[in-house]
Structures are given as structure tokens and as C-alpha cells.
Amino acid sequence: MDKPFAITLDPGSSLANHTGSWRTFRPLYVDRLPPCNAACPAGENIQSWLYHAESGDYEKAWRALTENNPLPAIMGRVCYHPCEGACNRQHVDAAVGINAVERFLGDEAIRRGWRFESSAAATGKRVLVIGSGPAGLSAAYHLTRMGHQAVIHEAAPLAGGMMRYGIPKYRLPRDVLDAEIRRLVEFGVELRLQSKVMNVLAAMQEGFDAVFLGVGAHIAKRAYIPAGDASKIIDAISVLHDMEGAQGDELRPMLGRRVVVYGGGNTAIDVARTAKRLGAEEAVIVYRRTREKMPAHDFEVEEALQEGISIKWLSTIKEAGEDDIMVEKMALDASGFPQPTGEYERIPADSVVLALGQDADLGLLANVPGLATDKGLVQVDAGMMTGHPGVFAGGDMAGNERTVTVAVGHGKRAARAIDAWLKGETYVSPPKHELATFERMNPWYYSDAPKTVRPVLDIIRRQSTFEEVLGGLDEGNALFEARRCMSCGNCFECDNCYGVCPDNAVIKLGPGKRFLFNFDYCKGCGMCATECPCGAIKMVPEEN
Amino acid sequence: MSFQPVKFYQTGTFTVGNRLLPPEERSVQSQEKRYNSINSGHRACQGCGEALGARYAIDAAMEATNGRLICANATGCLEVFSTPYPETSWQLPWIHSLFGNTAAVATGIAAAIKVKKLKGERRNIRVVAQGGDGGTTDIGFGCLSGMFERNDDVLYICYDNGGYMNTGIQRSSATPPAARTATTMAVGPEPGNVFGQGKFVPAIAMAHEIPYVATATVADLRDLEAKVRRAMEFQGARYIHILVPCPLGWGTASNETIRIARLAKETGMFPVFEAEYGEVKSVVAIRHPLPVEEYLKPQKRYAHLFGKTPQVEVIAKLQALADRNIKKYGLLDGGAR
Ligand SMILES: Cc1cc2nc3c(=O)[nH]c(=O)nc-3n(C[C@H](O)[C@H](O)[C@H](O)COP(=O)(O)OP(=O)(O)OC[C@H]3O[C@@H](n4cnc5c(N)ncnc54)[C@H](O)[C@@H]3O)c2cc1C
Ligand SMILES: Cc1ncc(C[n+]2csc(CCOP(=O)(O)OP(=O)(O)O)c2C)c(N)n1
Numbered sequence: 103m104d105k106p107f108a109i110t111l112d113p114g115s116s117l118a119n120h121t122g123s124w125r126t127f128r129p130l131y132v133d134r135l136p137p138c139n140a141a142c143p144a145g146e147n148i149q150s151w152l153y154h155a156e157s158g159d160y161e162k163a164w165r166a167l168t169e170n171n172p173l174p175a176i177m178g179r180v181c182y183h184p185c186e187g188a189c190n191r192q193h194v195d196a197a198v199g200i201n202a203v204e205r206f207l208g209d210e211a212i213r214r215g216w217r218f219e220s221s222a223a224a225t226g227k228r229v230l231v232i233g234s235g236p237a238g239l240s241a242a243y244h245l246t247r248m249g250h251q252a253v254i255h256e257a258a259p260l261a262g263g264m265m266r267y268g269i270p271k272y273r274l275p276r277d278v279l280d281a282e283i284r285r286l287v288e289f290g291v292e293l294r295l296q297s298k299v300m301n302v303l304a305a306m307q308e309g310f311d312a313v314f315l316g317v318g319a320h321i322a323k324r325a326y327i328p329a330g331d332a333s334k335i336i337d338a339i340s341v342l343h344d345m346e347g348a349q350g351d352e353l354r355p356m357l358g359r360r361v362v363v364y365g366g367g368n369t370a371i372d373v374a375r376t377a378k379r380l381g382a383e384e385a386v387i388v389y390r391r392t393r394e395k396m397p398a399h400d401f402e403v404e405e406a407l408q409e410g411i412s413i414k415w416l417s418t419i420k421e422a423g424e425d426d427i428m429v430e431k432m433a434l435d436a437s438g439f440p441q442p443t444g445e446y447e448r449i450p451a452d453s454v455v456l457a458l459g460q461d462a463d464l465g466l467l468a469n470v471p472g473l474a475t476d477k478g479l480v481q482v483d484a485g486m487m488t489g490h491p492g493v494f495a496g497g498d499m500a501g502n503e504r505t506v507t508v509a510v511g512h513g514k515r516a517a518r519a520i521d522a523w524l525k526g527e528t529y530v531s532p533p534k535h536e537l538a539t540f541e542r543m544n545p546w547y548y549s550d551a552p553k554t555v556r557p558v559l560d561i562i563r564r565q566s567t568f569e570e571v572l573g574g575l576d577e578g579n580a581l582f583e584a585r586r587c588m589s590c591g592n593c594f595e596c597d598n599c600y601g602v603c604p605d606n607a608v609i610k611l612g613p614g615k616r617f618l619f620n621f622d623y624c625k626g627c628g629m630c631a632t633e634c635p636c637g638a639i640k641m642v643p644e645e646n
Numbered sequence: 647m648s649f650q651p652v653k654f655y656q657t658g659t660f661t662v663g664n665r666l667l668p669p670e671e672r673s674v675q676s677q678e679k680r681y682n683s684i685n686s687g688h689r690a691c692q693g694c695g696e697a698l699g700a701r702y703a704i705d706a707a708m709e710a711t712n713g714r715l716i717c718a719n720a721t722g723c724l725e726v727f728s729t730p731y732p733e734t735s736w737q738l739p740w741i742h743s744l745f746g747n748t749a750a751v752a753t754g755i756a757a758a759i760k761v762k763k764l765k766g767e768r769r770n771i772r773v774v775a776q777g778g779d780g781g782t783t784d785i786g787f788g789c790l791s792g793m794f795e796r797n798d799d800v801l802y803i804c805y806d807n808g809g810y811m812n813t814g815i816q817r818s819s820a821t822p823p824a825a826r827t828a829t830t831m832a833v834g835p836e837p838g839n840v841f842g843q844g845k846f847v848p849a850i851a852m853a854h855e856i857p858y859v860a861t862a863t864v865a866d867l868r869d870l871e872a873k874v875r876r877a878m879e880f881q882g883a884r885y886i887h888i889l890v891p892c893p894l895g896w897g898t899a900s901n902e903t904i905r906i907a908r909l910a911k912e913t914g915m916f917p918v919f920e921a922e923y924g925e926v927k928s929v930v931a932i933r934h935p936l937p938v939e940e941y942l943k944p945q946k947r948y949a950h951l952f953g954k955t956p957q958v959e960v961i962a963k964l965q966a967l968a969d970r971n972i973k974k975y976g977l978l979d980g981g982a983r
């Protein structure tokens with residue numbers, strides 16, 4: 103009791119006063135599902151790889167990306183990026199250029215020679231993968247990551263499926279495709295080219311424990327068009343197929359000066375743009391419905407129009423002659439279906455290219471017990487398994503949403519299910535977090551940063567060469583673009599909760615470790631939740 | 647701008663911290679081991695802007711002085727909720743003065759330090775005085791003006807919550823027009839606080855031509871910290887006036903404190919600027935201009951303006967005050983003068 107003059111009490115600290123007892127609501131840190139991730143058919147964790155890209159650690163970003171998708175340089179070019187359509191940043195200024203950053207990472211990986219690594223021990227299991235399109239490549243990649251031996255049988259002389267024999271070079275340069283396939287082979291995927299599988303069950307007998315089918319849909323649909331002997335009617339798939347490996351002019355498909363393309367999908371657009379590049383003076387797309395109803399993406403239609411392709415909407419081809427075709431005008435009825443009007447028009451045409459969709463060639467599946475098809479599609483369960491145990495399928499042959507991204511997603515999903523099946527288990531996907539909606543965020547905190555515009559090839563070269571149309575980002579603007587990500591629904595350690603608490607009731611655990619609430623002193627004011635930029639804190643009522 | 651804001655680092659300098667900033671550019675409040683000059687366990691209401699503003703300001707001053715700081719504190723919420731004898735939340739030498747004499751007490755401490763220095767004290771110890779708007783703009787005003795006029799080496803910080811909150815929300819000369827308080831009730835022909843009275847002490851402080859005067863809000867931490875740091879670079883009298891919403895007195899939800907402070911600045915109701923030797927040096931620009939209703943509506947102290955028949959004329963008069971601030975300080979273009 104040795105106290106200074108006039109002091110009778112020990113100095114007391116307010117820490118003795120546990121103000122946490124005032125609380126009626128308590129804050130909780132949560133993780134929510136970012137809308138981009140939720141929208142990605144390949145199941146990429148976009149937010150997590152953008153997070154690493156934001157700090158300039160591109161290799162870590164690429165590794166996080168390739169946990170789900172082994173083809174980022176391809177995907178960064180051909181994916182229709184539904185993630186950007188869902189991105190919350192569109193409510194602030196414009197969606198994050200996710201696709202552009204993905205391409206940057208993919209190209210960076212090729213440039214720097216990054217390779218896949220896997221720590222999984224070999225299981226000794228062998229899985230037959232039929233088809234080397236994105237579905238097959240993705241399945242083989244994920245199986246390899248899990249320690250299984252994946253063996254791809256591919257009918258064509260080169261791997262890639264529609265990425266090689268469909269998507270034109272001006273959208274997907276082949277050195278990019280080759281580099282990403284080569285990396286998969288170096289990773290341990292066995293690739294057997296010109297090895298068409300005629301019968302699945304027979305092929306499986308050759309020492310395989312399971313099979314994944316990714317044969318795509320390559321048979322062009324035809325339409326009945328009365329035509330004279332001299333008329334030239336070909337299908338888009340074979341035109342695009344013939345483009346591959348066509349080095350000299352003499353090997354290129356002969357389409358003539360005036361080319362009419364029939365159809366309204368992306369394939370129609372691609373073949374018309376290809377015809378233009380092959381020297382056609384006129385490339386006209388004839389489609390029976392309106393622009394709004396066109397399955398082709400708007401930006402592709404736009405790019406085609408820029409290149410001088412014209413489009414006749416609400417028209418069908420009635421007959422084809424030697425150097426022209428007859429077109430009938432259509433009109434939409436009350437329910438939005440095109441109906442013939444009886445009004446005709448002739449337009450000059452040296453050839454007609456049909457781009458009316460494709461069917462899958464399921465010949466190899468004859469007599470597989472239990473395997474069911476519906477309208478030409480193989481029926482699969484949630485884990486992509488067909489009705490025949492051990493036979494899985496994905497990609498264009500198993501669904502109507504036919505994109506590279508969906509195929510990659512199918513491949514991954516199937517690989518997980520195959521892995522479980524090989525162990526005698528069933529794969530159960532982990533529960534999903536609640537969606538990180540924009541209303542839960544506090545956008546004040548994000549810097550004003552408009553979207554970066556990608557460079558576009560000049561129009562002359564776009565009309566005459568197969569050079570890539572859309573340019574990539576350089577490091578500076580890739581970093582900028584990545585940093586536009588708002589980390590919706592998941593803590594990115596901005597320290598706001600830690601800073602704004604009037605009661606110092608948030609404990610900062612240090613980089614990468616996030617935060618904790620100190621419930622001895624948290625009064626439950628809710629400021630942290632309101633000021634959390636990304637909506638990663640929620641207030642819940644106290645029990646009593 | 648009181649500091650160079652960082653652009654495009656996802657959240658730039660808007661958030662408290664930012665992992666993309668180099669450590670030396672990070673805020674005091676983001677540090678894992680910060681001073682926490684006012685400790686947990688204080689009895690301020692849930693979401694009290696004053697408790698928050700005081701930690702922001704005093705921590706920044708502690709950082710700027712390496713912890714060599716003495717604080718004099720006027721009576722008011724800040725003193726009552728932090729130091730009910732024998733407990734205290736303060737983590738620095740701290741003295742409770744009377745309601746009206748904090749500036750004078752701080753002057754005395756500064757004088758004592760001066761003498762000690764003459765007698766060989768080598769440490770550079772600085773003095774901060776703090777009080778509410780009542781203690782500053784009303785009863786303590788004489789002492790404050792004297793401290794300014796003598797240019798005593800004190801940083802005086804006023805936490806403006808627009809009224810005598812600690813004694814039950816009475817009007818002060820910083821209570822804004824039309825606001826309801828216990829002594830300016832929402833009754834009669836002109837409900838709430840009258841127009842044409844009160845004062846804006848930052849302008850009066852500038853008239854003393856002291857080295858440094860600034861305003862800030864709890865909604866902009868980086869600006870507030872930069873201003874405290876800047877203030878500590880001067881010798882002589884300095885004044886910082888911080889807008890600190892009071893959930894109890896303003897009738898706002900406890901989680902809204904920062905948002906309300908932000909709205910005060912964004913609508914132009916509270917100009918944020920800094921001045922040296924009587925001249926405005928920088929202004930924090932409005933980022934997303936908003937009508938004053940956005941600020942008024944969430945506050946119950948203005949509820950009488952938004953009844954069955956909204957008081958459009960009164961709202962227009964408040965808008966005119968905001969517009970005047972916007973024009974006077976150049977709040978839309980950041981004072982590009
Ligand atoms: C012109 C065109 C442009 C397109 N553009 C885009 C685009 O920009 N973005 C996008 O996301 N999608 C695009 N698509 C769609 C996309 O290419 C397909 O959805 C995707 O390639 C389907 O992948 P898959 O693995 O299921 O099949 P595919 O890519 O078709 O691959 C199937 C593979 O299996 C092989 N195969 C078939 N049968 C056998 C057998 N019996 N034995 C061995 N091998 C066999 C084939 O040779 C082929 O290599 C486009 C399609 C076309 C036609
Ligand atoms: C001379 C004197 N008169 C009245 C009081 C009662 N009193 C204590 S705090 C206070 C009001 C404080 O208002 P303000 O300074 O604005 O601080 P706030 O509580 O609002 O933070 C009053 C009137 C007092 N302590 N001393």
C-alpha cells in the first residue's frame with residue numbers, strides 16, 4: 103500500500119468492465135459465394151485467383167486457377183464468360199474483365215513455362231478417356247491430379263476437338279492450343295492420336311477401370327433444300343474442319359465469291375467470318391428469326407458486322423440454284439415463332455453453307471447395357487455417370503449447353519465422381535455458401551476504376567488474315583483489372599472491421615489469418631458489418 | 647486533400663487497411679499492435695462516434711509523438727464514459743479538467759513542459775486537449791480563444807456531436823438548424839433548433855491565424871490521421887474539429903454512425919478542409935453529390951421534417967446551407983482554387 107500523496111485507490115482499468123454483456127446482436131464472419139464463381143460452368147474459384155493476381159503473384163494465381171481448369175489461355179480467348187455477366191462490379195461501373203485476366207495468366211504461364219504439379223500418389227487405376235476435346239482433356243487432367251493414369255484415345259490426327267476443328271484461328275491461335283495440350287501430356291496424360299474407339303465396352307476390356315466419353319457432336323444437321331445439280335451446298339463443320347492444316351490456298355475450302363451461310367448460332371458467324379477471310383466479297387447470313395432471338399452472342403454478331411458480313415434476319419432458304427438462292431421472308435406470330443409470309447426474294451450465291459447445329463455420333467455406344475439416350479444426348483447423373491456403371495460422359499454429347507467451359511466443368515465433375523467410384527464411394531459436393539449479392543456490400547470503399555479496354559486488330563487485317571482479333575492485356579493493365587475485383591462475400595483483410603469498432607473488440611490475427619471478435623467487449627453495434635466492403639460479416643440475434 | 651490518396655489498389659485508401667500498400671503507407675488504425683489509447687470496456691453507447699473519433703485521433707497523435715503525449719479532457723461524454731473513478735480507459739497521461747477550462751489546463755501543461763525543458767528535460771513531450779462541442783464552442787470558448795491567441799503549443803480537438811449529449815441532448819452553439827434537442831423541441835411554428843444562430847468554430851479558429859486548423863469526420867480515417875499528423879508538425883496552437891455522430895442524440899441506428907458522417911460530408915452539410923495560418927489549404931471533395939434529404943432522413947432529430955406534410959421549405963433552407971458550403975469551400979472540385 104505504498105501510494106503517492108493523496109492517492110488511496112489502485113489505478114483501475116476499464117478492461118474490468120465487460121461491455122459485451124450489453125449485446126443483443128452478435129457479429130459473425132461469413133464466407134459467401136461470389137456470383138462469378140457461382141456462374142462459372144467450369145467451377146473456377148475466380149475470386150481466389152484474382153486475389154493472388156491483385157498482389158502481382160501471377161504464378162500463384164495461375165495455380166489457383168488451374169486447380170479447376172487446365173486451359174486458361176484457351177479459356178481466356180473462347181469462353182463466353184458468364185462470370186462477367188454475373189459480376190457485382192457491373193452495379194458500380196462495369197464488370198471486372200475476368201476473361202482478359204484469365205488470358206493474361208494463361209499466356210504468362212506459357213511464356214514462363216509453368217508446369218502442373220501434383221502430390222497425389224499413383225493409385226494404379228487406369229481410366230480410358232475417349233476424345234481429346236475440352237471435356238476429355240479436363241477429365242484426364244483431373245484424374246491425373248488424383249493419381250490415376252488417364253489414357254486418351256482420339257480419332258483425329260491432332261488433339262483438341264472442336265477447339266481445333268471448329269473454332270477459327272483468329273479467335274484461338276493454334277500455338278496457344280498446342281502449348282496447353284502439350285503441358286497436359288507432360289503432366290502425364292497419355293494421348294493416342296488417330297485411334298478411334300469403335301466399341302466402348304470392348305475398349306474398356308484393355309485394362310481400364312473406368313471410362314469417360316467426350317466424343318462431342320460432330321455430325322452436321324441438314325435441312326431439306328431443293329437444289330439444282332450445279333448448286334453447291336456444304337456444311338459449316340466440314341468447312342471449318344478443312345481449314346485446319348490448310349496451309350496453301352489450294353487446300354482451302356472453295357466457297358466462291360458470294361457465300362450464303364444458313365443458321366444463327368456462333369458457328370454460322372464463325373464460318374461467315376472465315377469465308378470473308380478466304381476472299382469472299384459477300385458473306386451473307388440467312389437466319390429465320392430476329393437478332394434478339396439469335397443464339398449467337400451479341401459481341402460476335404457485332405464483330406461480324408464490323409468485318410462487313412451482312413445478316414438477313416427473318417428469312418428461310420426455299421431453294422438453291424447454280425448462282426443464286428431463293429429466300430422467303432418470315433414474320434413472327436403472336437407467340438414469337440417465325441411464320442412464312444409468301445414473299446420471296448432471290449439473292450446471288452456461289453455456295454450455301456449450312457450451320458444448323460450438330461448431333462453426336464454415338465455409334466461406339468451400341469449395345470451398352472443400361473446406357474440411355476434422349477434426343478441424341480447421353481443421359482447422365484449428377485456425377486456424369488451414364489446408366490452403365492463405370493461409364494461416364496460429358497461435353498457436347500451429354501448436354502445442350504455446348505461450350506468449351508461447360509465441357510471443362512463436365513470433365514472435372516466426372517473426374518471427381520470417377521475417383522470416388524473407383525474407391526467404391528459416391529462423390530458428394532460440399533455445401534455451397536449463400537450467394538454474395540450486391541445489396542450486402544458497401545461499395546463506397548472501392549476505388550473508382552473503369553474497365554480496361556482490350557486492343558482489337560485493325561479492320562483490314564481482320565478481313566484478310568487469320569491473325570487473332572482480340573489482343574491481350576499487358577502486365578500493368580492485367581494487374582489493374584484484377585484489382586477491380588471487389589472480393590464479394592469473402593474477407594480480403596481490408597482492416598475495416600478492425601478499424602471501425604468503437605470498442606476495440608476486433609482482434610487482428612495477422613496477414614492471411616483474418617480476424618476474431620472479442621465478445622467480452624463487443625457491444626453488438628453492427629458497425630463492422632455495415633462498413634465491411636464485401637459483406638463478409640453478418641449480425642445474428644443473441645440467444646438470450 | 648490532406649494526403650495523397652492511393653488509387654486503383656482495389657480499395658485504395660478508402661478502407662482502414664490495404665494489404666497491397668507498403669507497410670509505411672498503412673494507417674495507424676490498421677496496425678496489429680496499435681496504441682488503443684482509449685481501451686475496451688468504456689461505457690460509450692453502442693456505435694458511439696465520439697469514442698471512435700477519439701481513438702482515431704489520439705492514436706494518430708501518439709504515433710506522431712512516439713507516445714510522448716499528455717491529454718487534458720473536458721467534462722462530457724468522452725470523459726464520463728471513459729473514466730468513472732477509479733476506472734479509466736485511457737492509456738496515456740490524462741487529466742480531467744472542468745467542463746469549460748480544458749484549453750487553459752492544457753496551456754498550463756504546455757507551460758510546465760517549457761519550464762522543464764529549460765531545466766534540462768530532453769524528451770519532446772506534447773500536449774493535446776479535447777472536449778465536446780458544448781465544452782468547446784460554448785462554455786470553454788473563452789479559454790480556447792485565449793489559448794489560440796497566445797499561440798500556446800497545444801493541439802485542441804473538438805468532437806462535435808451537435809449538442810450536450812452527456813446531460814441529455816441539449817442544444818449547443820454547434821447544434822445544426824432544425825435539429826430536435828431536449829431544449830429545441832420539435833414543436834411550435836419553427837420546430838427544432840432555430841436558423842440563424844450558432845457558430846462554426848473552425849472558421850473562428852482560422853480568424854486567430856493559428857498555424858493549423860482542420861475539420862474531419864469519423865467516416866474518413868485516412869484524412870483524419872493525416873490531419874493529426876500534420877498538426878503535430880507545427881509548434882503553437884492547433885485546432886481539429888471532428889464530426890462524430892451520436893446515435894442516441896441523433897436518433898440513428900448504432901451501425902449507421904460512419905455512414906451518417908459520410909453523408910454529412912457528401913451532402914455538403916459538413917465541409918472537410920484544412921487551413922494554415924488562416925488560409926484554407928486543402929479541401930476533401932464530395933465524391934458522389936447527394937441532396938441533403940439523404941443525410942437528414944435517417945436521423946430522428948429531423949423526423950419532424952418528414953412527417954405527413956414534409957417541411958419542404960425547411961429542407962430547402964438546409965439545402966441552401968449545404969450549397970453555401972459547397973460554393974464557399976469548392977467542395978465539388980476539391981477546392982481547385
Ligand atoms: C465453329 C465453332 C465455334 C465454337 N466456338 C466456341 C467458343 O468460342 N466458345 C466456346 O465455349 N465454345 C465454342 N464452341 C463449342 C465448343 O467447341 C464445344 O462445346 C466443345 O468443344 C465441346 O467439347 P467436347 O469435349 O464435348 O467435344 P469436342 O470438342 O467436339 O471433342 C470431341 C473429340 O472426340 C473425338 N472423337 C469423337 N468420336 C471419337 C471416337 N469414337 N473415338 C475417339 N475419338 C473420338 C473427336 O475427334 C474430337 O476430337 C464452338 C463450336 C463450334 C463448332
Ligand atoms: C460548469 C458545468 N456546467 C454543466 C456541467 C454539466 N455537464 C456535463 S457534460 C455536459 C455537456 C457536455 O456536452 P459536450 O461538451 O458537447 O460533450 P458531449 O457529452 O456531447 O460529448 C454538461 C452540460 C458541468 N459538468 N459543468
Ligand code: SF4
Binds near residue numbers: 727
Ligand atoms: S450519448 Fe452519444 S456521445 Fe455520448 S456515449 Fe452515447 S453515443 Fe456517445
Ligand SMILES: [Mg+2]
Binds near residue numbers: 778779780808809
Ligand atoms: Mg456534444
